[in-house]
Amino acid sequence: MTSDKKVFISYSNNDRDFADRLANALMALGQDIWFAKWDIQPGDSIISKIFEEGLANAKAFAIILSKESVRSSWVREELNQATMYRIENLVRVIPIIKEDVEIPMALRTLHWVDMRTDFDSGVRTIFNVLNGVSEKPPLGETPAHLKAIVQPVAGLSRLASTVGLHLLRATDVDEPFMRAVRNKELADALHLTPTELNDAVDELESQGLAETNKELGHHPFDFGSVEPTYLLHHAMSGFLEYKPDNDVKVVISAIAALDSAEGPELKQHTQLSSGRLNRAVEYIKDHGYADVLLALGTAPYGFMLVRATRATRQASLD
Structure with a gap:
């Protein structure tokens, strides 16, 4: 889930303990960290390590905001560099609020992680953001x-x-x-x-x-x-699995061919079920394509007799 690129943690010396706790918490979740305490060795050039290795190769810049850090010249320099990378779409900047503090102008348009009261929730939020994990609940079933x-x-x-x-x-x-x-x-x-x-x-x-x-x-x-x-x-x-309009055409052709027919004969000629035949005949009756005689006791047919007319014969030729 995580990438080979590290997360650069920017902090003031007075926030060392908080930064150390954050770095260890993210490492425990499998997220590699670029952390000055671990990555700058005796004899290393601090400027070179931070700006040419740490920031240049980071996938995200996590800046811990406290009363001390916003006054720290080192933090400001790191933030300026990270802001430039962000503008170039090379790094994600994640402001982390450790305590009540005025947000630097460069960060005010970004959504920050509030860790003033809930450290563990903040760690989870940072990890999820870095790895594209959403805490949005799954879409429920439509009522x-x-x-x-x-x-x-x-x-x-x-x-x-x-x-x-x-x-x-x-x-x-x-x-x-x-x-x-x-x-x-x-x-x-x-x-x-x-x-x-x-x-x-x-x-x-x-x-x-x-x-x-x-x-x-x-x-x-x-x-x-x-x-x-x-x-x-x-x-x-x-x-439907059939076309009612086609049934009407089939029945009109059958009536024209038979001239007159009762239900059983018309069913045999068209090979339609009683239901489909009844509906086709009703359509034909209402639209004047044939004479349809109705009577009681004709079930399963809804008619007694159909007779061809000029309209029947003309329609059968269309």
């Missing part, structure tokens, strides 16, 4: 009520898109008829408030994408249950 909300689809709001997608998935696409979903079931599944759910369902219904049962006694909801229409499948076709 369920937000995770359930999807991005807007087909020009709908996010809430309407979320409710619409849930309705779409509430029934298998091959089932003959779509399932109506109760208000509380929707609210609990999507973690929506009654107001949010009411607004979303109203938006879907206003665009013909859903139909509601507005029975009495369902406060605080504006509806008892809601079920999707075939139009919702078209609006949210991107979430």
Whole structure:
């Protein structure tokens, strides 16, 4: 994690004990230090060792700020050199506050490490900064009520898109008829408030994408249950494994070829499931592409008979 470059510790002689403690604490964590006490030997040129070896090869300049150090000519010289390196993006300058003191002008724009009351925390902060370690906690899991909300689809709001997608998935696409979903079931599944759910369902219904049962006694909801229409499948076709528009084309071609047909014959001709066939026929009826006769007792089909018209034959040629 650490690099071969050392951290230069700048301090006043009166802060020797503090600097020694800091240097040993960082060394114990695996961070190498350039420390005058250790790196300047008898007979060495102090100026040469500090400016040509210590500062020139440092990855960071840690300056201990105390009442004595801010008056020290040596510390000021080291700071001036470190400031020049910092300007050239060669070294990181880390001010360390040992005691209450006026921060030198050259350091006032930097974030400093306050070690006046908590030495160990300061050591950890310095080590983390030097080695790119963040104490920022890991990102938590998105709350369920937000995770359930999807991005807007087909020009709908996010809430309407979320409710619409849930309705779409509430029934298998091959089932003959779509399932109506109760208000509380929707609210609990999507973690929506009654107001949010009411607004979303109203938006879907206003665009013909859903139909509601507005029975009495369902406060605080504006509806008892809601079920999707075939139009919702078209609006949210991107979430389906088939294309509703293609089903419509297949059924129109089949009606044109058969001229008239009941559910079983049309299903056999198109090879579509009852659910997909019912939705395609409903689309065809509402858009005037064929005559569709309805009657009771035709389940699993939602119609009794379909008859081709001029519109059917013209559409089949497109």
